[in-house]
Structures are given as C-alpha cells and as structure tokens.
Amino acid sequence: MLFYLLKRVGLAVVIVVVAVVLLYSMIHVVPGDPASVILGPRATPEMKQELHKLMGLDRPFVVQVVSFLGKVARGDLGMDFFSQRPVAEIVFKQLDETLVLVLASITWAMLLGIPLGCYSAVFRNTFSDKLVGVFSIGVIAVPSFVVALYSLLFFAVTLQWLPAIGAGESGQLLDQARHLILPAFAIGLGWVGYIARLVRASMLEVLNENHIRRARAFGLPETTIVFHYALKLAILPTVTLLGTGIGRLISSAVFAEIVFARPGIGKLIFDSVVSRNYPLVMGAVVVSTVLFVLSTTISDSINAMLDPRVRERL
Amino acid sequence: MNQIREIFFRLRNEPMGIFGLVLVLLVVACAVFAPFLVTHDPNALDIAHRLAGPSFDHWMGTDQLGRDVFSRVVMGSRIAVWVALVTVSLSLGIGLVLGMMAGYGPKWMDSGLLLLFDTLRSFPTIMFALALVTVFGPSLQTVIIVIVATTFPVYGRMVRTQTQALAGNEFIVAEEAMGAGMMRVLGVHILPNIVGPLFIVASMDIPVVITIEAGLSFLGVGVRPPTPSWGAILNDGYAYIRNTPWIIIFGGIPLIVTTLGFTFLGESMRDMFDPKLRKDL
C-alpha cells in the first residue's frame, strides 16, 4: 500500500509540474504586456521596467519558470498588484466557498444516485428501471448552467422560496445553507444521473459474479448480498468517477458562482480574467489544477484501499 | 452505406434513439435553413421595442436592444453546430495521430504523449478556458482551441490503448515480419479497426462540446457580440431575469433540445454497437 501511494503521488507531482510549466508558458507568451495592463495607459517605460523587474519578467524564461515552480512548491503564488495582497491568501479564502459548494453537490448527488442505481439494478428491465435510465441520461445531458438559470428563475425569482444571490451572512449557518441549495442542486443534478448509471451498470456486473451466486447458495439475506457483498465492489468505479468528477464540478462551480453571484474560486478567476489580473488568474488556476490532481490521486488511493487487488497492480 | 442502413434499421426498435434522432434532425435542419426561417434580421436593433414580451411579430419577444429573440435563437443553432463539427473533427484528427504514435511508436514517445494527455486532462475545463482567454482574448477561435485542447487527450488515450492491443495481434506481427512499413500497418490494419468505436465516442462528445461553447459565450468570453450564440442570448437575458424572463426561457430551450437529442441518439447507438465501449475512460 505504501509503495502504491508513493508511486501514485510521484505521478501526481510530475503532472502538476508539467501543468504549471504549461500554464506559465502560456500566460507569458501573451501578446499584450501584463505590466502595461496593470499600470494602465499612462505608464512610462521606466515604470514598466520597474514592474518587470518586480515580477521577474526581465530574467530568462527558463529561470522564470523554475523560480515560479519553486515558489509554488513553497505555497507562494506571488503578489496581487491591484490589492497588494498575496495571491495565495486571496485564492484560499475563496477556495473554501467553492469546496463547500462542490462537496454539497456531490453529497446530495451520491445520496440520491447510489440508491437509484441499486434500485435499477435489482429491478432491472422493469418499467421503473427504464424510467430511471431515461431520467439519468436526461439530467446528464442538460447543461448545468441552464439548470442554474432555470432554477434561479423558477425558485428564486418567480416563487421566491429561496434566496437568489450571494452565499448568506457569514456565521449564520441556516442562511448559508439556504443559499447553498439552488447552486448545489444545479451542479449536482447531472451527477445524480452519472452516479445512478454507473452504480447500476457495475451492480449488474457484480451481481452476476460467481461469488455472489455462491453467497446466494449459502442463503445469505438479499439485503446483505446487495449492500454488503455487492455494493462495496459496485461502488469502486463510482469512487474513481468522483475523483475525476471533482475537476468537472469545480468547472461547473464557475457557472453556479456567477449565476448566483456567490463568492468562490470560479468567480475569482472570472473576475480576474475580466480585469486581466494575470497573477490572480495564474494562482487560482494553479490551485484548482492542483486540487483536481489531488482529488484524482485520493480517489485512486481509496480505490486501492477498497480493492486489495488494485494495490498489487501498480 | 450498408452500415448506415443497418443503423437506421436497428434504431427503429429504440424509442429513445428515434426521439434523439428527431431532435438532432430538427436542430441540424434549423442550422441549415436558418436564413429562411428567421423572421427578422437577428442583429437588427429596434430600441423602441426593447424587452418586449412574446407577440405575433416577435414570437419569443425582444432583448435589451430590441433584437428578435426567435431569429437569434435560430441563427444561434448555426454557431452551435459549426463549433461542434469543427472541434470534434479537429480533436479526432489530433487524437488519432498522437494516439497511434503513442501506441505504436517507441517507449519514450508513449510516455511523453501519455504525460501530455494526462496533464491536459487534469485542467478543469472552464478554468483552463478562462486562462486561455486572458492570453488570446475572447473569440470563437479561443473557444475552439480550448475545446480541442481538452477533448483530444481523451481520444488520444483511447486510440493508444486500442493501437497497443491491436499491435500485439498475430496478424499484425505477421505483417511486420513480412516487412510491412509503419504507415502500412497503421493505415491498413489499425486505423480501420479503431475508427468505428471512435466515431461513436466522438458523437457522444457533441453535446458536451456544444455545452462548453454555450457556457463560455454565456460567461462573455466566447463568441463576440453581436454574433448570436445561445450562450450569448442567455447572457443577455441574465441581466434582465427579474422582469423579462422569456429571454432566458427561450434561450435555454434550444440548448436542452440539442444536448438531449445528441445524447439520446449517441446513447442508443452505443448500446447497439458496443455496450462496453466507454468503460475504460
């Protein structure tokens, strides 16, 4: 297990390094000079020179990349020149909000999706199974930002059941939870479908395996078979999906955060892009990429922990 | 040709597939015949009648500049279909070439390309798009670059796996023993064996691609105004959601119809041909 972890984490680190280098190179082949954007149209060449030096843009490109990597490794993402605060501080402050949203979405999606999938598998080929199937494909297909817009329109604007914008008063949990419902509904809905389909498929596969037949031959109760013997195996592909899914959920969170005007890393990136605040864009994208790689690594490791066979494979 | 006949023949027993096909044909027809379907110039301003509700003249009302929403929705289908076609074929092409190189080429090339695939797949799509927008500025080309950059690694990985599986087959080893060149092996033996499943996966990516385009345009970093994209229409409507909800309602419907149509069709085609196709992705 330790060996597996080491190898998996090693791979993750390599991917993050390559990703950061790629991002850095991209941002710094910008046609426009970041300094002139930050300083505005009335900047003198001397001021630009000064800022270049401050940002390290006067050094050779390779040196810049390496020094940036080193700083990232130490958790230093540079300074935001507009607010004069460290980028890392700003990003991590927003990260919490996004993580709460992502976790809330995936949690409700799992709570609904897993039972739906099990139900579909146990009652396969019945009418209700087919209904669940069409529902699942349907919610996967519909873009989450359209769901967000429609639910904003319907539940917040028309019916006024739930608040439309913001994340709620800080410290007031109930208010914050109320603000969380619609965004989490919007970006989690598709995942109900994903999870239900995946659980159904892998459940069907597992229920046909020999050891399940054998468990039945021992007369074990059907609930024990489905929930203890089969589900633990059937859940494995879902765990992997959740890992890669975090990335996609962070992406969808951009929409939810903008539609519902919630603070969060997506909104931060969006606002920084609009104001061409390169250090902030860079920092926030790096953080979300690291987060994504981290979640895939964790899900792979959980997978290895649940399924002792995976451990020996890598 | 026979294969296409067979697809239609087998589709008859799949109500979901037929439903999907009907929706897809509707959207494609809309895109092809858009200039004949519009009732107004989609970009013609009419400030006097701005934010008007649905009426006989403006079936879906007008937006904040008095433009006819129906005409913009119809023209928007062209952008959606065009972006889908261009990006999916570009991704397929790049994925095929790089995937076959990784699967058939030397070990170092395989490792390098695999790392590239995994890295590109590890960016959250929309964040990556936003980062690219800061570099290239918002435009249709940026949207296409973003989508291609994030989707081709999926094809690349799939092609690589299949190429490796095929390259170990006896008939290919025999062919190599008889002195067949790389191009012959790849072109004659491997390519025809992998395009089929690849096309089904690609067709299932169409709704995803359309969603990304609309999403970026909704954020205002996609196609430039005044080009009518469904995402841009939703963006226009968002600002006026409280008093004129129909822009959002009518702007969202074509997106839902399109994504549902392509997904239902793709799902039933995949079920028909290879139920296990996408398992390893």
Added chain:
Amino acid sequence: MTQPVLDISNLCVNYQTPKGTVQALRHIHLQVPPAKVVGLVGESGCGKSTLISAVIRLMAENAHVAAGKIRFMGLDMQGFSASELRGIRGRDISMVFQDPMTALNPVLTIGRQMVDIQYRDGLSRKKKRERAARMLERVGISDGLSRLDNYPHQFSGGMRQRITIAMALLVQPKLLIADEPTTALDATLEVQIIRLLKDLQTDFQCAILFISHHLNVIAELCDYVGVMYAGELVEKGTVRDIFHRPGHPYTRSLLECDPSVIEEPTRFLPTIPGDIPSLIDLPKGCIFQDRCAHVMTVCRKTPPPAVHLGDHHTAACHFLEE
C-alpha cells in the same frame, strides 16, 4: 433403503431462448442416499450444471422447471417459498463451485465471509471466528485464526478451494453439492482436494452430489455414479457397475476415451465421433443415435426404456436385457 437426502424424480427443465425452447433436462431420476457420495459425469453442456441449479433453485432467469419433483429430506422443494428455500441453502445444502478464483468475494476478508455464513447461529463473533479458524485448520490451512484476516487474493487457487470447502462444511450440511471443484486446478492439487473431500466426508457423514467430467476423480471418490448425456441420465449405478459392467454405449465410449484407462501406446486419443444433438429440435428415439456405433432402426423411432441391470444399476438402451 433409508429415505434419500435428495430425491429427484422425472425432472424436466427448459430454457426459453430467442431461437426456441431448449429442453436442457429431460426426465431425470436420481437419488442421493444419506452419507453417500453420488457422482454425475458427462461432457460439458450435458446439463450437469442445470441440474444442480435446479436443485438449489438458483436458476437463470430464462429457465424453469417444466415437470418433475425434487424432494429434499422427503419435503417437496417445489412448494417452498423463497424464504424457506433460503433457509435450506447454506444450512442443509451447501455448495462448492468450480472456479475457486472467483468464488470468494475479493473485497471482504475470508474471516468476514466465513462469519457471515454462520448468521443463523446465535454465537458471539469471537466464537464464530474460532469455529471458522478450526475449520480452516481442518482443511489444511495452518494458523487459521490469523489467516482469517487475509483477503482471497492472498491465497493460491488450491488454498482458495480448500477455503470454499471449509465454508461449505462449516454449516454442517446434510447435502454438499460440489460442482466440478477440481476442474480449475492442476492434477496434483486435484488429487489433494479429492483426498481432502473423501476424508471430510467420512468425518462429517454428509451426502455429496459430486459433478465432474473426470472419470478417475469419480472412481476415487464416489459410491454411486450417474452418466448424463445431452440432458438425459442415460445410466446410473454403483461405481463398480459403471466401471466394470457399463451398459450404455455412451458410458462405454466414455470409458474408452479416458486417457487414464488406455493401455496400449497410441498416437491419437480416441474420441466419440459426432456432435451433441440440438436440444431445441430433439431427435425422435434415442438421444445417442447419431453417435452410437450400434445404432439400429428402432433407435431412430422409439426412445429406449430404462433397463434394470442390477440392484442400483439402470441404463436406457434398446439392446440391454434385465
């Protein structure tokens, strides 16, 4: 004879397939007496597995019992409800399956799995674990208590089959059904497992229904043998009857084709010519007609009667006399 543990009479099982109704089992009569080992032998696809699925009533969804009775300890199993059936499985009847590599749940420790099957007994977890550990040691896995915490993949194929046997006997069944338990193992392991089964059978005094297509395994282990061909039980008798005085032509060719009984050196292994008939479109008359060396007109017209050749010995052929 005392009341048999398992009494199958006139059993017929059909599969509904898109191509038509497959008559997988036809008019099977078979008894398993208490504390005896009954072997079933036949080629793959002859209906052996369908027979045991029918006995424990875990059949494929498209299969159904068309006729006949299965009595377990004198009780008609057809009348059992699903929960009554579950009560019998894993307590009175237990099973050992063919492939030990897939027979154990890969994500649960074998201890968990061995404790779970004792769910009916009101013992403490500790007691159940101890019982499981003793059983493991009984089947030849030393240090049982600590091996309970291992996962199946940490055992070899032979060890896993020992574990499944341990599990099957742990519940002290009246009938053990073993579905080709040695087919997936290599020859030396096969011998070990057979010896183990024989040993345990003497100890536990349970009846065993043993399915195999290896004649030498059957000869080693069983008291009675049934020979199946294309869904019919063509001959049955004691091991002596079958191996020394085979009646049915199919049994005779089976014995001739067994590599272990071939005495002269030969370049070719003998085989039975011909194919198994289609079970959808059954031929009139004897089921073995197309492959039988002695086929006559009568064989193509009327199905052969069951001829009693001895106390327990019957065979279905036109050319046998009582």
